[in-house]
Amino acid sequence: MSSQEISEENLPAGQDTAHGAVKVADDPFADPGLPPHKPRIQDIDERAARRSERAVAFMFTLSMLATVGFIASYVIFPVDKIVYIWPFGRVSALNFALGLTLGAALFFIGAGAVHWARTLMSDVEVADERHPIEASPEVKAKVMADFAAGAAESGMGRRKLIRNTMFGALSLVPLSGIVLLRDMGPLPEKKLRTTLWAKGKQLINMNTHEPLRPEDVAVGSLTFAMPEGLSEHDHHFQTEIAKAALMIVRIQPEDIKDKRELEWSHDGIVAFSKICTHVGCPISLYEQQTHHVLCPCHQSTFDLSDGARVIFGPAGHALPQLRIGVNEKGFLEALGDFDEPVGPAFWERG
């Protein structure tokens, strides 16, 4: 590229050319060199120096005392003792005492050392030379020659067969490592499309662990439910509830704007996935006048009276609805699984 030619002449004159480090009469901007050292009070007055010495020693002593205090606190304060300390409020006495004493023990070592350096150690500024990072041409030539000799002796260039098979072997061998990662997890298959919900599964109230009856679902509140047969003690509880969590509300049937929503409801009771379609937070806030639910994570808002479509926020699609009915015992039951995947969207969702 021609960039080199052009730029060279545009480079500023290196400022070093100006550095005679002496005052040049006709260049008022020339570098006068390092200013003379200004002595500190400690450099001239031995009494001041001794004061500094005492200050440093005092700080180191404070540190020692603080460490003693740390060990004493560890022994004295019970781990569960809570005390009121203004303005911090109710705090753990042990944590407070250990932290402050440890902090002081460390801090005063630092303060002592820095004070020592600033007041008693020499503060004369010195200049060190810099040397170019690049090697000299002779060094470079020697390295290139060495390399050429080494390469020639290996015969890499001449014996192509060896070279090529070696590259082949070296590039294949990491494959074993990648293959070994295969068992990190199962393939996705249809796992994200299904939940525990199925036809005939009753809706179990999350709070009472009792099957829900239509009368249990009051107007104006969110009820959370999980599928019958799932227990918090199950091994897969967390993973199952991450998909199956359900929220139920009661809306006047005439207020339901979406035709399918009305069909899939029972007597104004509608059930939607509780898992936000944005990136999967559980939805938790319900505005009863508008029937809007809000995801507290990034404020996606869904209208439960209109097919749970997104009316605000970063979510990309409506919350899936679960089709429900009432069984012969009078309990709410699912009439099938969700007909689309719950939670965040993904490539295969379609």
Place this chain on the structure above:
Amino acid sequence: MSTVTDTKKKAPAGERVADWADGRLGIYTLAKANMRKIFPDHWSFMLGEICLYSFIIIILTGVYLTLFFHPSMNEVEYAGPYVPLQGQLMSEAFNSTMHISFEVRGGLLIRQIHHWAALIFLAGMFVHMMRVFFTGAFRKPREINWLFGFLLFFLGMFTGFTGYSLPDDLLSGTGVRFMQGAILSVPVVGTYLSMFLFGGEFPGGDFVARFYSAHVLLLPGIMLGLMVAHLILVFVHKHTHFEGPGRTNKNVVGMPLLPVYMAKAGGFFFLVFGVIAIIAAIASINPIWALGPYRPDQVSTGAQPDWYMGFAEGLIRVMPGWEINLWGHTLVLGVFIPLVIFPAVLGAIAVYPFIESWITGDKREHHIAQRPRNAPTRTAFGVAWITAYMIMLVGGGNDLWATHFHLSINSITWFVRIFFFAGPVIAFIVTKRICLGLQRRDKDKVLHGRESGIIKRLPHGEFVEVHEPLSQGELHRLTAHEQYAPAELPPAVDENGVERKIGRMEKLRVKLNKGYYGEDNQIAKPTVEEYKEIQSGHGHH
């Protein structure tokens, strides 16, 4: 040295130990070059030290935490002393973090030091990186060290993220879910990545153990290596220093490692550690007992990640929820675009040094830390970048802004969307103007001297302010900076009348170069002639 056998006195014990070590490690040769190595002093050079020290603190406290922490997602019933959670089901990870917080004496303190140090570590790296950026300290020969530093910041974010996910509490679990949702949005392979990372469906029973090995071994191991390399390069390149009398591109002015720098830097480690310990004593952080264990169907309101993830949080909050469904597939742009912008914005600052050196075409070594005003275009770019970053931090806390300042989320979202693009442009223009203004002021100061604040009445009655001439050291300091002449395209035909081919990249380079160094993009330094003319002529007020 002490091999001389005929000396009567034996060498002191310390020297004999050193001799022993030298015979095996060659420490004298090492010390010869480094013991009195010169380090320049400037407050901003301490930022890097803060990072190093907080990293050491993190490792010390982290190792302590591993003594008690159980990286397992097996569910257990809580039977510890914290009454509100008794009987509740939780993972062993959460349970053991409760144990550390309530039963191990000093455990809570170490947890809080670990977490506070992590926050300070990342904040330190961010500010340190900005210091290097705005003083041009990333220029040759330090580009690679800039990349090492950037990688440390980048990995640090993930180390922090995997760390605060370990206790498996309601807040951090929500963050992990966020990450899993983001991974799902990746076209074609998203679901596979998620299944492999989590060992199946979210949350499964594996991620705490997997995050744990990344958090305590893999990531800190890489970071430790990078940090050592970073420091070795600082030693090899020697520190930059600001221009001033006696300070040139060929020397380094400061105080020797032994004793001053060692005492100051060593002391500073204890200061940082002490301050963090005190913060941990008085300011609680991540009180997991108040949050409770993670449940994918529960959430705490006002969920906020640690500050360094706020940028990603902001992106995902303000992005419109675009989803494209085609041929049975879903392109989740609303999540995937933020996932791409996140590394892209960070990457922009990472590659900047290479872009600038391409624009200037300058292949020389630079050891002078520039004053930001003397590189207006770069400074403006840096401020624009910070602006974009900060706007997204605002977006990441949109609900907090809304409740604190009684604004609607909607207007904050739109503010962030617009100003993520407009803010940097405005910041760029304003910053460049300020820099040029400051350059002009420096020039005035050089030519007319410093305003003394003394008003003098001239014989004919006019009042003027007395300007004191600057010392030569000060004159030198204000005029020592380099200024590039703008690049020009070569003439369209060469000497032989043959048409010259100029590549499109070269044209772009010249254009950008003019934007950096052309007219109106820098203020020409005062010349000696200008100075003399003013000083001899009317220069006496």
